[in-house]
Each structure stands twice: as structure tokens, then as C-alpha cells.
Amino acid sequence: DGGITQSPKYLFRKEGQNVTLSCEQNLNHDAMYWYRQDPGQGLRLIYYSQIVNDFQKGDIAEGYSVSREKKESFPLTVTSAQKNPTAFYLCASSIDHRTYNEQFFGPGTRLTVL
Amino acid sequence: DQQVKQNSPSLSVQEGRISILNCDYTNSMFDYFLWYKKYPAEGPTFLISISSIKDKNEDGRFTVFLNKSAKHLSLHIVPSQPGDSAVYFCAATGYNNNDMRFGAGTRLTVKP
Numbered sequence: 344d345g346g347i348t349q350s351p352k353y354l355f356r357k358e359g360q361n362v363t364l365s366c367e368q369n370l371n372h373d374a375m376y377w378y379r380q381d382p383g384q385g386l387r388l389i390y391y392s393q394i395v396n397d398f399q400k401g402d403i404a405e406g407y408s409v410s411r412e413k414k415e416s417f418p419l420t421v422t423s424a425q426k427n428p429t430a431f432y433l434c435a436s437s438i439d440h441r442t443y444n445e446q447f448f449g450p451g452t453r454l455t456v457l
Numbered sequence: 458d459q460q461v462k463q464n465s466p467s468l469s470v471q472e473g474r475i476s477i478l479n480c481d482y483t484n485s486m487f488d489y490f491l492w493y494k495k496y497p498a499e500g501p502t503f504l505i506s507i508s509s510i511k512d513k514n515e516d517g518r519f520t521v522f523l524n525k526s527a528k529h530l531s532l533h534i535v536p537s538q539p540g541d542s543a544v545y546f547c548a549a550t551g552y553n554n555n556d557m558r559f560g561a562g563t564r565l566t567v568k569p
Contacts, residue, residue: 376555384561385459385463385559386559445506
């Protein structure tokens with residue numbers, strides 16, 4: 344049963360702490376993406392990776408970091424440098440980075456910084 | 458800057474009637490458009506798409522219309538069913554998936 348898993352579903356952290364959000368896919372997709380969703384706004388791209396060991400900044404990469412050591416995994420670290428980290432985070436993957444390949448999304452992680 | 462806009466945050470229709478969700482975009486370089494559907498506590502799932510060489514694409518009860526001159530697309534659901542109640546996101550992209558831009562979503566409620 345292929346898909347994308349994100350854990351945890353809800354995450355609470357104190358201000359100033361780094362936190363890592365997990366994203367795993369077993370779809371054998373080359374490309375993976377991290378998006379952030381805030382109320383009343385569309386999904387905004389944080390980072391993307393077209394292939395293992397490669398990743399690029401999206402529109403709002405400041406305060407975030409990623410790694411892509413394995414094809415299946417694309418964890419996102421929200422650092423203390425991110426000014427407003429409370430948001431809903433979605434991970435996605437696609438066969439490759441080209442258009443006409445739909446993106447498959449995970450269920451998301453809601454991060455709340457107290 | 459919001460290159461893809463869904464100006465109606467919510468829409469309510471009666472079961473069996475038509476639902477029309479609208480989306481406007483500003484970037485003339487977009488040439489592929491998608492609609493995603495999202496249920497609570499789940500990630501968005503792909504619903505239907507259209508490329509800029511077409512003005513209509515149909516899949517069962519779902520039809521997407523594209524008006525390139527107006528930079529406008531719409532999703533028609535006929536007939537609407539209670540199970541269609543969800544948030545619908547419009548998305549647009551050029552050559553690469555990493556350039557995809559999403560609208561803020563429209564919450565559709567279909568009343569029995």
C-alpha cells in the first residue's frame with residue numbers, strides 16, 4: 344500500500360527549540376517537496392529535492408533546513424531562526440520534477456510553537 | 458505575491474445541484490493547471506488537471522474549464538454529492554513541478 348507518511352500529526356515545541364518533521368514515501372518517487380500552509384493562504388514551497396543528495400530552496404526557505412540522504416526520506420528541520428513557525432506542514436512527492444506529474448501529499452503535521 | 462487566487466473561501470450548494478469553483482491566475486507562463494481536494498486531517502489528493510492547449514477536460518462528474526485570455530479556470534461538479542464536501546485547491550505550474558503555485562482553497566459544503 345504505497346503512499347507518503349508524515350509524523351507526528353501534531354507537534355508542540357517551545358520557542359527557540361529546533362524541531363524535525365518526518366516525511367517518508369514508498370512510491371519510488373525521485374522528487375519530494377515541503378510546503379507550508381497558513382490560514383487563508385495557499386501552500387507555499389519551502390524546499391524541494393529532485394533527486395537524492397540534492398535539494399533546492401523554495402520561496403520561503405529561511406529558518407528551515409532539509410536533507411535527502413535516502414530516496415524515501417526528506418526530513419524538514421524548523422530552526423529557531425524561523426520567526427513564525429506555527430503552521431501546517433505538508434510533504435509531497437512526484438515521479439520526477441517535470442510538470443504533468445501530479446504531486447502526492449502526506450497527511451501533514453501541525454506544528455505549534457508555544 | 459499571490460499568483461493563483463481563489464476569491465471565494467467557501468461555497469454551499471444543495472445535493473444534486475451544480476457546484477462551480479473558480480480560480481484566477483496572473484502568470485501567463487503557467488501552462489498546466491490542477492485541482493486538488495482535501496478532507497480534514499488528510500493531505501490534498503489530485504482531482505483533475507488541464508493543460509493550456511485545451512479549454513475543457515472532463516472526468517465523470519468533474520469538469521475543468523480554462524479561459525486563457527481571462528486567466529481563469531473553473532471546476533464544475535455535477536451533480537454535487539455530500540461526499541464532495543471538502544476544501545478544493547487550484548494549482549498552476551510552468552515547466553517544473555517546483556514552480557507550482559496554489560490558491561488558498563475554497564471550502565465546499567454540499568447539503569443533503
